[in-house]
Amino acid sequence: MASVFGKPRAGSAAHSAPLEVNLAILGRRGAGKSALTVKFLTKRFISEYDPNLEDTYSSEETVDHQAVHLRVMDTADPDTPRNCERYLNWAHAFLVVYSVDSRQSFEGSSSYLELLALHAKETQRGFPALLLGNKLDMAQYRQVTKAEGAALAGRFGCLFFEVSACLDFEHVQHVFHEAVREARRELEKSPLARPLFISEERVLPHQAPLTARHGLASCTFNTLSTVSLKEMPTVAQAKLVTVKSSRAQSKRKAPTLTLLKGFKIF
């Protein structure tokens, strides 16, 4: 591993800038993108929230002894990939989520992997993606076998995990950290490869929408060299609100619980 991403030398870690990694969570509605994101950020399973919320959260992580400033975009495409360049041009790596109890969501994840493969081809860059079969706790209602998930991941050359947002935190954390490792490997290959900008949605006259060319419903696609760029908005770090659970309220010195805005406690 190159020194820039390797284990920090003694005494250097405290002063070196953290690695910046942007991670986008993609998938059909209801696959569990938000639940996984919130599990990772808060160690909690949250069952309800506004499905139209799309937010980017940031978290300071340590991965393989290296400080990482991780930004997680919990996307909210209505049904199919839409206005994709907001994440295609932003993320260093992608988590593509389906639910093991939904064949429809599995088919949706395939569309996202195709989209990423096309984007990689068009930009001639690698875009690490991890395929996640979520809701493993619902395995008795499986509509997608583990072998099918592994086969789809194999077809696109990505890592594959089955997880559950309501089971152990460590497994969910491991998956997010694997995504960081994949992004780091890609950044090592070409440190300047990822743009720091988000593009505005715009279909260029000389470039047909990706969807029109490849059958994806409504995702327009531009490469960095052709879009009008605007600086990436500051990542919202003030998404945390403090609430008190009934358990916390019942104890005299109970700690308050910090939850993400827009989410209700399970």
Ligand SMILES: Nc1nc2c(ncn2[C@@H]2O[C@H](COP(=O)(O)OP(=O)(O)OP(=O)(O)O)[C@@H](O)[C@H]2O)c(=O)[nH]1
């Ligand atoms: N049993 C179980 N339910 C889950 C799990 N993950 C999410 N859910 C539930 O599945 C539903 C959808 O989860 P969300 O996290 O809202 O899914 P999403 O992909 O973010 O959906 P959109 O925001 O609509 O795109 C919610 O009712 C969650 O409580 C899981 O691992 N196990």
